[in-house]
Amino acid sequence: xxxxxxxxxxxxxxxxxxxxxxxxxxxxxxxxxxxxxxxxxxxxxxxxxxxxxxxxxxxxxxxxxxxxxxxxxxxxxxxxxxxxxxxxxxxxxxxxxxxxxxxxxxxxxxxxxxxxxxxxxxxxxxxxxxxxxxxxxxxxxxxxxxxxxxxxxxxxxxxxxxxxxxxxxxxxxxxxxxxxxxxxxxxxxxxxxxxxxxxxxxxxxxxxxxxxxxxxxxxxxxxxxxxxxxxxxxxxxxxxxxxxxxxxxxxxxxxxxxxxxxxxxxxxxxxxxxxxxxxxxxxxxxxxxxxxxxxxxxxxxxxxxxxxxxxxxxxxxxxxxxxxxxxxxxxxxxxxxxxxxxxxxxxxxxxxxxxxxxxxxxxxxxxxxxxxxxxxxxxxxxxxxxxxxxxxxxxxxxxxxxxxxxxxxxxxxxxxxxxxxxxxxxxxxxxx
Amino acid sequence: xxxxxxxxxxxxxxxxxxxxxxxxxxxxxxxxxxxxxxxxxxxxxxxxxxxxxxxxxxxxxxxxxxxxxxxxxxxxxxxxxxxxxxxxxxxxxxxxxxxxxxxxxxxxxxxxxxxxxxxxxxxxxxxxxxxxxxxxxxxxxxxxxxxxxxxxxxxxxxxxxxxxxxxxxxxxxxxxxxxxxxxxxxxxxxxxxxxxxxxxxxxxxxxxxxxxxxxxxxxxxxxxxxxxxxxxxxxxxxxxxxxxxxxxxxxxxxxxxxxxxxxxxxxxxxxxxxxxxxxxxxxxxxxxxxxxxxxxxxxxxxxxxxxxxxxxxxx
Numbered sequence: 001x002x003x004x005x006x007x008x009x010x011x012x013x014x015x016x017x018x019x020x021x022x023x024x025x026x027x028x029x030x031x032x033x034x035x036x037x038x039x040x041x042x043x044x045x046x047x048x049x050x051x052x053x054x055x056x057x058x059x060x061x062x063x064x065x066x067x068x069x070x071x072x073x074x075x076x077x078x079x080x081x082x083x084x085x086x087x088x089x090x091x092x093x094x095x096x097x098x099x100x101x102x103x104x105x106x107x108x109x110x111x112x113x114x115x116x117x118x119x120x121x122x123x124x125x126x127x128x129x130x131x132x133x134x135x136x137x138x139x140x141x142x143x144x145x146x147x148x149x150x151x152x153x154x155x156x157x158x159x160x161x162x163x164x165x166x167x168x169x170x171x172x173x174x175x176x177x178x179x180x181x182x183x184x185x186x187x188x189x190x191x192x193x194x195x196x197x198x199x200x201x202x203x204x205x206x207x208x209x210x211x212x213x214x215x216x217x218x219x220x221x222x223x224x225x226x227x228x229x230x231x232x233x234x235x236x237x238x239x240x241x242x243x244x245x246x247x248x249x250x251x252x253x254x255x256x257x258x259x260x261x262x263x264x265x266x267x268x269x270x271x272x273x274x275x276x277x278x279x280x281x282x283x284x285x286x287x288x289x290x291x292x293x294x295x296x297x298x299x300x301x302x303x304x305x306x307x308x309x310x311x312x313x314x315x316x317x318x319x320x321x322x323x324x325x326x327x328x329x330x331x332x333x334x335x336x337x338x339x340x341x342x343x344x345x346x347x348x349x350x351x352x353x354x355x356x357x358x359x360x361x362x363x364x365x366x367x368x369x370x371x372x373x374x375x376x377x378x379x380x381x382x383x384x385x386x387x388x389x390x391x392x393x394x395x396x397x398x399x400x401x402x403x404x405x406x407x408x409x410x411x412x413x414x415x416x417x418x419x420x421x422x423x424x425x426x427x428x429x430x431x432x
Numbered sequence: 433x434x435x436x437x438x439x440x441x442x443x444x445x446x447x448x449x450x451x452x453x454x455x456x457x458x459x460x461x462x463x464x465x466x467x468x469x470x471x472x473x474x475x476x477x478x479x480x481x482x483x484x485x486x487x488x489x490x491x492x493x494x495x496x497x498x499x500x501x502x503x504x505x506x507x508x509x510x511x512x513x514x515x516x517x518x519x520x521x522x523x524x525x526x527x528x529x530x531x532x533x534x535x536x537x538x539x540x541x542x543x544x545x546x547x548x549x550x551x552x553x554x555x556x557x558x559x560x561x562x563x564x565x566x567x568x569x570x571x572x573x574x575x576x577x578x579x580x581x582x583x584x585x586x587x588x589x590x591x592x593x594x595x596x597x598x599x600x601x602x603x604x605x606x607x608x609x610x611x612x613x614x615x616x617x618x619x620x621x622x623x624x625x626x627x628x629x630x631x632x633x634x635x636x637x638x639x640x641x642x643x644x645x646x647x648x649x650x651x652x653x654x655x656x657x658x659x660x661x662x663x664x665x666x667x668x669x670x671x672x673x674x675x676x677x678x679x680x681x682x683x684x685x686x687x688x689x690x691x692x693x694x695x696x697x698x699x700x701x702x703x704x705x706x707x708x709x710x711x712x713x714x715x716x717x718x719x720x721x722x723x724x725x726x727x728x729x730x731x732x733x734x735x736x737x738x739x740x741x742x743x744x745x746x747x
Contacts, residue, residue, distance in 0.1 A: 201634045202634060202635055203634065203635025203636075203638045203639075204635075205633070205634065205635075206610075206633035206634055206635050206636060206639070207450070207610070207639075208550055208551065208572060209550035209551075209569070209570050209571035209572030209573070209607060209610060210550050210551070210570075210571075210572075211571075212633075212634055214634075278551075278554055279550070279551030279554055279555060320527070323527065323529050323555075324527060324528060324529075324555075325528060325547065325549035325550070325551055325552035325555055325570075326549065326550065326551040326555075327549045327550060327551075327570065328549060
């Protein structure tokens with residue numbers, strides 16, 4: 001990447017999550033950073049020696065930051081690889097991924113962080129950051145080497161989908177993490193209460209003869225965690241909040257001034273339990289998809305700022321783990337490539353503004369993870385996307401770049417196509 | 433059976449009672465009435481399924497349902513093959529779909545499936561080219577059981593419309609309960625479920641049933657008391673304090689049966705846990721329909737097989 005290259009993206013609708021507005025203009029890039037932006041960036045003002053990219057009235061925004069994606073390496077390259085997840089991300093406008101630690105082996109040692117970092121350097125077009133394990137082997141018993149993992153480059157700590165059962169372990173992990181000012185992310189689930197369940201506890205589950213998981217399975221552990229945040233002062237991010245009980249807990253914690261943020265998945269914002277229909281295993285999620293009224297509560301919480309972050313919760317599963325009876329099927333869905341288009345459903349239905357949607361997928365994750373990208377500002381990394389928010393398409397799993405095809409939006413009609421993706425000023429994706 | 437009744441439109445598979453219309457169910461019951469007569473003759477063999485192959489694919493142990501389908505198929509003239517999981521390659525790691533595709537390659541004309549997971553029969557039905565009959569999937573549905581129960585009630589009470597039917601016991605895990613609730617409500621019965629709250633699924637109130645937690649009020653004025661099987665192994669200490677406590681409060685004995693109508697009849701899908709959900713004196717008593725249910729089972733399955741056979745090529 002040469003620092004001397006100057007590039008101008010002009011004639012765009014600039015979606016600025018920081019300013020919370022959409023304006024007309026352009027962005028001037030020098031090397032890998034943004035130099036200036038606004039109405040003043042026009043071909044005429046750029047002078048000679050600047051490469052001009054005409055956005056033709058399309059939207060321009062910071063590249064998306066996805067805080068929860070499974071990247072397959074090490075240990076599960078039959079499901080996903082860094083190269084394939086990166087291709088999917090680039091096509092979907094995601095320029096930074098936070099890789100979950102649930103690999104094999106889990107990311108609980110600095111050698112694994114180093115391995116992923118080097119593999120990403122060689123094989124990924126997008127930025128891949130590592131979220132390391134909070135406990136050794138994700139087993140929930142002993143604190144992982146938080147200090148060493150941080151030195152190796154891990155920027156956050158989580159226990160993947162293995163919610164930590166022991167309050168004592170959670171307390172100590174938080175206390176220890178606080179010394180390093182490390183971000184603790186947690187997927188809150190009372191595993192005992194959720195154990196037999198495979199979908200949300202509701203009338204539909206009863207009709208399907210499927211065991212249910214109550215909202216309380218999430219809320220009980222989240223409530224415990226809030227008390228431990230108050231006790232320890234750790235920076236805490238609730239990874240997947242999916243119902244109104246949890247939202248109440250988060251609102252209360254924020255009102256009390258606790259250093260707490262939360263996210264939800266695009267699936268929980270755009271789908272509900274009825275989408276499971278005739279035992280569709282691609283809709284089997286953890287936490288489970290909730291009712292329509294809970295979905296609406298999540299959308300409202302996103303709009304009012306209670307929920308800061310939208311993640312794809314990208315979880316590639318191969319055919320063998322999904323083409324089985326629903327109770328046996330693996331949890332999870334791919335989502336990094338359809339994240340933006342699915343999110344735009346909320347904009348076209350008038351439930352949230354475009355800048356607010358983009359903030360939840362760029363600015364807010366960046367702030368929580370303390371990354372410089374995710375914003376349009378002079379000096380910020382030139383991670384940018386150009387997209388048409390209205391262009392319709394039908395999701396064809398075979399055209400998605402992920403190695404696995406378990407999309408819950410199979411054959412869904414979505415709107416929003418990414419036309420160009422830039423990471424550090426370099427173009428990494430152009431739609432045909 | 434009369435060819436005239438074959439004109440009734442019937443779905444390709446029988447995966448559940450849900451979605452079936454009242455005329456569809458009543459047509460099947462009418463046909464089953466005729467099949468009862470066939471089964472009571474010395475010469476029971478019919479030619480409806482002559483040359484056809486019926487596969488009984490049972491992933492979960494069953495004696496009566498499997499035997500019932502086998503007899504029904506044979507009485508209609510089909511060649512019947514029984515496959516149970518103990519002898520199949522499913523134990524060698526083969527997936528359900530591979531099993532389905534393999535069986536399908538052998539050109540069966542009808543497949544009867546029982547599986548321990550809800551939805552497994554729906555999944556299998558999508559992968560084969562012949563009609564599939566659900567013989568029980570997880571806690572989801574057991575449609576032929578509900579049909580045979582409806583037939584038994586109709587023959588003994590002369591009607592179903594307006595009857596009070598109390599379904600008692602482990603509603604939570606019971607596919608028999610689900611299918612019966614749907615079938616009997618569709619046929620106009622007033623359905624009650626009676627169970628401790630730990631054995632009721634969430635949202636049961638919205639199934640169009642009355643929910644009761646105590647036997648006395650639950651079976652008061654009932655025309656039919658239908659007891660469900662308790663699965664002993666998963667009960668003790670988890671959903672119930674003990675089988676003894678359950679038997680005390682919910683086990684149907686002569687004393688509790690007095691709360692129902694004087695002419696109330698008793699049913700049980702079998703196999704029974706005598707002394708737990710039902711006492712021997714009730715099970716073997718004059719008001720028990722339990723043995724008749726078994727007879728009706730064969731008849732209903734003959735009716736179902738015959739209906740589905742309409743869709744077979746050259747059928």
